[in-house]
Each structure stands twice: as structure tokens, then as C-alpha cells.
Amino acid sequence: MRVLMKGTEAMAEAAIRAGCSAYFGYPITPQTELIHYMARRMPEAGGVFLQAESEVSVINMVYGAAAAGVRVMTSSSSPGVSLMQEGISYLVGAELPAVLINVMRGGPGLGNIQPSQSDYFQSTKGGGHGDYKLITFAPSSVSEAASMVYDAFDITEKYRHPVMILADGALGQIMEPVSLPEQGANKPSIKNWALTGAKGRPANKIFSFYLDPKGLEDHNLRLQEKFKNINDEIKYEEDISDDMEILVVAYGTVARILKNAVQKLRGEGRKIGIFRPISLWPFPESALKSASMKSKQVFVSEMSYGQMLEDVRRIVPDEIEIKFYGRAGGVVPSPNELYIKLKSLLEGGA
Amino acid sequence: MSNQILERPKSLTQKQFHYCPGCHHGIIHRLIAETIDEFDLRENTIIVQPVGCAVYIYEYFDTDVSEAAHGRAPAVATAIKRVSKGKFVLTYQGDGDLAAIGTAEIVHAAARGENICVFFVNNAIYGMTGGQMAPTTLPGMKTATTPLGRDVKKQGYPIKVSEMLAPFEGVSYIERVMVSSPKHVIKAKSAVRKAFKYQLQEKGFSLVEFLSACPTGWGMPPVDAAKWVEENMTKQFPLGVYKEVGLDD
Numbered sequence: 001m002r003v004l005m006k007g008t009e010a011m012a013e014a015a016i017r018a019g020c021s022a023y024f025g026y027p028i029t030p031q032t033e034l035i036h037y038m039a040r041r042m043p044e045a046g047g048v049f050l051q052a053e054s055e056v057s058v059i060n061m062v063y064g065a066a067a068a069g070v071r072v073m074t075s076s077s078s079p080g081v082s083l084m085q086e087g088i089s090y091l092v093g094a095e096l097p098a099v100l101i102n103v104m105r106g107g108p109g110l111g112n113i114q115p116s117q118s119d120y121f122q123s124t125k126g127g128g129h130g131d132y133k134l135i136t137f138a139p140s141s142v143s144e145a146a147s148m149v150y151d152a153f154d155i156t157e158k159y160r161h162p163v164m165i166l167a168d169g170a171l172g173q174i175m176e177p178v179s180l181p182e183q184g185a186n187k188p189s190i191k192n193w194a195l196t197g198a199k200g201r202p203a204n205k206i207f208s209f210y211l212d213p214k215g216l217e218d219h220n221l222r223l224q225e226k227f228k229n230i231n232d233e234i235k236y237e238e239d240i241s242d243d244m245e246i247l248v249v250a251y252g253t254v255a256r257i258l259k260n261a262v263q264k265l266r267g268e269g270r271k272i273g274i275f276r277p278i279s280l281w282p283f284p285e286s287a288l289k290s291a292s293m294k295s296k297q298v299f300v301s302e303m304s305y306g307q308m309l310e311d312v313r314r315i316v317p318d319e320i321e322i323k324f325y326g327r328a329g330g331v332v333p334s335p336n337e338l339y340i341k342l343k344s345l346l347e348g349g350a
Numbered sequence: 351m352s353n354q355i356l357e358r359p360k361s362l363t364q365k366q367f368h369y370c371p372g373c374h375h376g377i378i379h380r381l382i383a384e385t386i387d388e389f390d391l392r393e394n395t396i397i398v399q400p401v402g403c404a405v406y407i408y409e410y411f412d413t414d415v416s417e418a419a420h421g422r423a424p425a426v427a428t429a430i431k432r433v434s435k436g437k438f439v440l441t442y443q444g445d446g447d448l449a450a451i452g453t454a455e456i457v458h459a460a461a462r463g464e465n466i467c468v469f470f471v472n473n474a475i476y477g478m479t480g481g482q483m484a485p486t487t488l489p490g491m492k493t494a495t496t497p498l499g500r501d502v503k504k505q506g507y508p509i510k511v512s513e514m515l516a517p518f519e520g521v522s523y524i525e526r527v528m529v530s531s532p533k534h535v536i537k538a539k540s541a542v543r544k545a546f547k548y549q550l551q552e553k554g555f556s557l558v559e560f561l562s563a564c565p566t567g568w569g570m571p572p573v574d575a576a577k578w579v580e581e582n583m584t585k586q587f588p589l590g591v592y593k594e595v596g597l598d599d
Contacts (some may be wrong), residue, residue: 013528016516021433022429022432022433024429048429048432048433050426050428050429050432052458053454053455053457053458054453054454056422056425056454057425057455057458058425059377060418060422060425060455061421061426061428062420062429062430063418063422063423063425063426063429064398064415064416064418064425064426064427064429064430064433065429065430065432066427066432067416067426067430068429068433068434068437069397072429072433086419086470087419090417090419094417130596136508158527194416195396195414195416195430195434196434196437197393197394197395197396197413197414198392198393198395198413198414199393199394200393203411203412203413203414203415204415205408205414205415205416205417206415206416206417207415207416207417208417209405209417218478273508280554309438330392336463
């Protein structure tokens with residue numbers, strides 16, 4: 001059954017249907033509907049809802065619930081996610097599964113509450129201290145956001161590594177018809193390592209402290225091996241042909257807006273393809289590389305001044321020209337604005 | 351034939367403590383472990399450990415243990431207690447951990463009346479990092495970051511944690527004890543037991559504050575350090591019960 005829901009609410013309901021039984025949050029715009037929804041729904045579903053005193057506490061509550069072996073989630077927006085970085089590093093170090101949602105808003109600092117994509121670096125390049133990257137998925141519709149959250153609970157348990165759903169303020173706020181995933185089809189895994197009391201087994205310990213350098217190096221090597229396996233989770237969407245004039249690369253809300261411009265230009269007979277990374281880390285490197293080699297130019301657009309752009313530059317062969325168009329500060333580029341930009345590139349403009 | 355009259359509590363592993371001579375952590379660990387055994391809670395206990403000298407608790411206690419980031423143990427314990435029905439959850443924290451970087455977490459856990467026990471070791475100094483001023487450092491006390499002594503005009507006054515948290519309605523029991531002599535160890539043990547009972551009877555947040563010696567950080571021989579707890583710390587931090595809402599029979 002399809003229901004009309006806001007992005008934030010659809011993600012919350014999808015989490016509950018994935019067996020998420022604990023949610024910790026702190027109010028921050030533009031994702032407050034998610035915490036409101038959880039405040040109402042989580043007790044109904046028999047789970048734990050708690051509004052904490054700060055995002056610092058939130059992420060440590062997530063850590064505690066994950067250590068106790070339950071499916072746990074939090075959501076926040078950019079400044080709040082900055083405060084969580086210490087705790088995210090500890091989740092990684094202690095190999096605890098958790099689903100995190102960042103409904104990105106404009107920064108830096110207090111910035112504003114409008115949609116943005118300027119936390120790409122923070123999410124995909126580390127964020128907290130230590131040698132790690134966060135599994136990051138970026139939805140571009142309410143429906144996709146809901147199924148992504150649902151699947152994220154399996155993925156985070158599979159690798160014992162936190163998963164970030166990197167949405168933006170637009171996606172959080174829009175309402176769309178969504179087919180919600182089924183309750184109970186997705187089951188929490190058995191966690192022999194969780195803290196449940198040392199009954200009939202040796203005591204379990206959750207920690208990331210290795211005083212001995214060799215011990216910490218071994219721990220890191222094991223993590224690095226694990227990270228390689230996460231390449232299995234690479235996801236992207238492409239609509240390309242063999243002889244493109246331009247390949248458009250964008251994620252999330254911007255990819256969605258660009259689809260309109262691409263359709264319009266195709267209607268005018270132009271050969272344009274679109275490539276949308278869905279997993280931002282691990283990034284769909286080989287797929288993007290081969291797609292880009294079928295095009296004369298690559299066009300990257302983001303609601304930032306070029307964060308994913310750095311990955312695209314790293315991946316696309318040097319002989320292919322890369323053009324960039326970014327808006328920031330909470331300004332969402334309009335379909336017509338992107339159409340005009342692409343049109344001018346096709347006509348040899350900068 | 352000899353009789354064994356004392357043994358290691360079952361809730362401790364065989365691992366030898368790394369603590370300095372005269373440090374009180376070892377005694378406090380033992381009191382908690384003995385009480386876990388007495389209430390037959392070893393298989394039901396989850397300990398949340400701090401960052402600081404007690405960072406190796408996970409090697410010393412034969413119970414489930416979670417490390418927490420510096421100061422965050424009350425938040426971690428809150429979640430563990432709330433998602434784990436019927437488990438016994440305690441945090442073990444020092445003064446830097448609980449009263450400086452983790453002030454927000456301890457205050458809000460107390461205000462929410464989280465049904466956990468907090469064992470707070472106050473030795474008036476950062477031990478592990480090399481003896482810097484703590485929020486509980488006494489006025490005039492010399493530390494690595496107050497080489498001329500804590501000047502209250504510049505560095506402010508010590509935080510009295512037990513007095514600060516006692517007024518919260520969510521708090522069921524708070525007592526300040528010390529372990530500087532056998533007599534006081536026995537009193538401290540009784541406070542630990544009481545804190546356990548408050549959680550077991552679901553009365554809400556309980557905390558025992560231990561005035562504790564750090565001979566290395568203070569630059570004193572162990573015997574002098576224990577004496578210093580009794581003569582100086584108790585003036586700033588008077589012993590006694592600060593909150594007691596009452597237990598069921």
C-alpha cells in the first residue's frame with residue numbers, strides 16, 4: 001500500500017519496521033518531524049525513545065544500546081552531527097552497529113536550516129579521529145530513503161560498522177507516496193558479542209583501547225580488511241549511452257533536479273547521460289570511471305562548493321574535461337537554472 | 351592443614367591490578383566486586399568504565415563491560431539499562447571524567463532518575479595524564495597545572511558532586527565515603543551495598559563518592575596520602591549521606 005509521507009517520517013517508520021527498538025535524539029531543524037514521529041511511534045512499537053541533553057549524549061546512548069545488542073538509530077542535522085563525531089569514532093573503534101541519519105543543512109557554523117550537501121567530506125572522509133570512513137548512502141526520493149534506512153540495519157550489522165544516511169533538508173521535508181517495507185521481514189542478527197550479562201559464557205567486553213602499539217596496529221589492520229569487503233555495498237544509478245556530449249554526476253536532491261534538465265535536453269536531441277552515486281562511501285569508482293570514458297565532458301553539481309567533485313576528479317581520466325556548478329548556503333538550484341547551465345556547456349560555454 | 355579465609359571475589363578476573371602503591375582504586379574495585387558476588391549478580395551485571403586510571407576495568411572484572419568515551423559513561427549506561435530489561439548496570443568514574451568533561455551527562459542522568467549506580471572516585475587530581483588540576487582539586491593544592499597551588503581567584507572552587515546532585519528528585523541515594531582505614535572500608539562497603547539495593551528496588555539514580563588517595567599524583571608516600579585524605583579532603587568534602595529516599599524492607 002502506498003501512503004503519502006514526509007521524508008523524515010518515512011525514514012522513522014522504515015526503521016521501526018526494520019526492528020529498530022531504540023531511538024535517541026535531540027531537537028534540531030530540519031529533521032524535528034523524525035524525532036516527533038519516534039516519540040509517538042517507538043513506545044507503541046515497544047521500543048525505547050529518549051530525548052537526550054545533547055547530541056554528545058545521544059551518540060553515546062546509541063553506543064550503549066548498540067553494545068547491548070539492539071537495533072538503534074539516531075537522526076540529526078549538520079551541527080548536531082558535528083557534535084556526534086567523537087562518538088561515531090568510538091562506534092567504529094568498538095565495532096558497534098548503528099544507523100545514523102544526517103538531514104543536511106547549510107553551514108559552516110550555525111549556518112541556516114535550508115537544504116545543503118556540505119557534509120559530504122565529514123561523512124565520507126572520516127569525520128572523527130582515527131583511520132576510518134563511514135558507510136554513507138544518499139537517497140534522492142522519499143521512497144528510496146525509506147528502503148535505504150530499512151536495509152541499513154542489515155548492512156550495519158553485517159560489518160559491525162555504522163551506516164550514515166546522508167539526506168538533505170529538501171528530502172526531509174517533501175511529501176511523496178511511499179511503499180513502506182514490511183514489518184518483521186528484516187530480522188536483527190544474533191550478536192554473541194553483545195553485553196547481555198555473562199551467563200553461561202565468558203564475559204563480553206566492548207572497547208577500542210589498545211595501549212600496546214602492536215595491538216592497536218593489528219586492530220586497525222583488521223578494520224582495514226573489513227572495510228575492503230564493504231565494496232560489496234556499492235550502489236549507483238546510471239542512465240548513459242556510448243557517445244555522450246556530457247555525463248552529469250550528482251547525488252541526492254540535486255541528482256533529482258538534474259533529471260528534469262537532462263530529459264528536457266534529450267528532448268532537444270542532445271546526448272546527455274546521468275550518473276548518480278547512491279553509496280557515497282564506498283564510492284562507485286569503477287562504474288563512474290567507465291561511464292565517464294563514454295563522454296566528452298563530465299558535469300558535477302552539488303549543494304556545496306565542490307566536495308564530491310574531489311572524488312570525481314580523482315576517478316575520471318585526466319583527458320576528460322570536468323565542469324562544476326555548486327550552490328550553497330541553503331540555496332537549491334532550480335531545474336531551469338541547471339538546464340541553462342548545461343545548455344551553455346553544450347554550446348561551448350564555461 | 352591451612353584454611354583459606356580470604357579469596358578473590360568471583361567477579362574479578364585473576365589479572366593483577368596495575369595501580370600504584372597506595373592507590374585506592376584496588377580497594378574500591380574489590381568492594382564493588384564483593385557486592386556483585388553477594389547479590390549474585392555477576393551474570394547479570396554490565397559495567398560501564400571510564401577513561402582515566404580505571405580504563406583497564408574490562409580486564410579486571412569478570413562481568414560484561416563497556417568502555418565509554420571520557421565523561422560519557424552515564425549516557426552509555428542510560429541506554430544499556432533502558433534497552434536491557436532486568437540487567438544491573440553501574441558506572442565507575444573518576445573526578446575528571448565525571449565532574450569536568452562529563453558534567454552534562456552525570457547531571458542529566460541524575461535528573462532523569464536513571465536506575466543505575468554510579469561509583470565516583472574523587473582523588474582531587476587527573477591521575478592517568480600526570481597529575482593535573484581536577485574540578486575537585488582543593489584550594490591551594492599543587493598540581494602539574496597549578497604549580498603554585500590552586501588559586502580560587504583564578505581557577506575557581508572545587509565542585510562538590512554529592513552536594514550538587516542530591517537535590518534532584520530523580521536521585522534516590524548519595525553517600526560520600528573514604529577507604530583510608532579498615533573502619534572506613536567497612537563503612538564504604540555498606541554504602542556500596544545500599545546503592546545496589548536502590549537499583550535492585552528500582553528507586554532510581556544512586557551514587558557513592560569515594561574520597562581516594564593518589565600518592566603518585568600528590569607526590570606523597572602511601573601512608574601520608576591516606577592521612578591527607580582524612581585530614582584535608584574531608585574538610586572540603588565532608589563524609590556522610592546526602593540523599594536517602596528509603597528502601598523497601
